[in-house]
Amino acid sequence: MTEPVPERIGDYEIVEEIHPSGSFANLYKAKDRREGFVAIKRLRDDFLNDHADFADLLKKEKGILTDLRYGPHIVRAIDYMDKDEVEDGKAYLVLKYVNGENLRGICSQGETLPLADVVRYVEQIALALHYAHNRGIYHCDMRPENILKRNTQDGKVELVLCDFGLAVKDSNNPADPKGVALPWPKSLNLTENYRPPEQRGNSWIANAQSDQFAVGVMVYEWLCG
Numbered sequence: 716m717t718e719p720v721p722e723r724i725g726d727y728e729i730v731e732e733i734h735p736s737g738s739f740a741n742l743y744k745a746k747d748r749r750e751g752f753v754a755i756k757r758l759r760d761d762f763l764n765d766h767a768d769f770a771d772l773l774k775k776e777k778g779i780l781t782d783l784r785y786g787p788h789i790v791r792a793i794d795y796m797d798k799d800e801v802e803d804g805k806a807y808l809v810l811k812y813v814n815g816e817n818l819r820g821i822c823s824q825g826e827t828l829p830l831a832d833v834v835r836y837v838e839q840i841a842l843a844l845h846y847a848h849n850r851g852i853y854h855c856d857m858r859p860e861n862i863l864k865r866n867t868q869d870g871k872v873e874l875v876l877c878d879f880g881l882a883v884k885d886s887n888n889p890a891d892p893k894g895v896a897l898p899w900p901k902s903l904n905l906t907e908n909y910r911p912p913e914q915r916g917n918s919w920i921a922n923a924q925s926d927q928f929a930v931g932v933m934v935y936e937w938l939c940g
């Protein structure tokens with residue numbers, strides 16, 4: 716269902732809705748006096764109606780991104796506004812705006828990319844994941860839609876990993892290969908293609924290898940179509 720685009724959210728002036736938006740959330744490009752452009756994420760009403768247990772998803776995402784705030788190639792969280800802070804009674808996560816396209820937009824299913832681009836992408840994605848995994852955080856939703864590509868001022872290509880909405884934190888032992896049990900129903904998760912073996916059948920856990928499996932699938936698709 717299409718939701719109306721607000722003119723303002725808190726102190727932020729909305730510029731436009733970001734397309735394509737996600738399956739859980741709407742995103743808006745907005746202006747901030749200090750940060751320049753930001754991306755504001757709001758959970759969709761229909762998602763919240765079906766999954767009332769996940770009302771705190773954006774708060775959790777903010778917490779994860781705060782842990783990862785110095786990580787390379789990881790989107791920056793700027794602000795979180797809870798339900799009681801905004802007139803419309805909804806929660807919002809404010810992110811640094813990435814001026815680019817997601818990797819699904821630059822390579823549709825069935826298309827391939829030059830090997831040199833794939834190598835450059837994997838290097839950057841691996842740096843982001845290495846940083847997160849060392850802190851016991853597994854992204855759990857690695858796919859091209861959740862990786863943005865932007866051009867830097869000096870003409871280089873930079874990838875930015877976004878959408879930590881389903882990320883989990885292993886606070887016991889980040890190096891434990893058994894990983895953590897996923898806290899949401901199986902129906903919520905993941906595009907089937909990127910789902911690792913430990914999230915199939917009766918198994919429902921995530922570890923560092925789960926994210927690496929999804930990267931492997933992306934590399935296969937980029938090279939073989």
Ligand SMILES: Nc1ncnc2c1ncn2[C@@H]1O[C@H](COP(=O)(O)OP(=O)(O)OP(=O)(O)O)[C@@H](O)[C@H]1O
Pocket residue numbers: 733734735736737738739740741742754756790810811812813814815816817856860861863877878879880
């Ligand atoms: N900081 C950002 N700057 C610009 N665009 C962004 C930013 N973060 C996300 N996007 C774009 O918005 C889309 C949806 O965002 P996001 O993946 O966070 O939402 P979601 O509803 O959790 O998605 P999903 O469908 O993966 O569950 C992304 O695929 C990406 O193209």
Ligand SMILES: [Mg+2]
Pocket residue numbers: 737738860861878
């Ligand atoms: Mg997403």
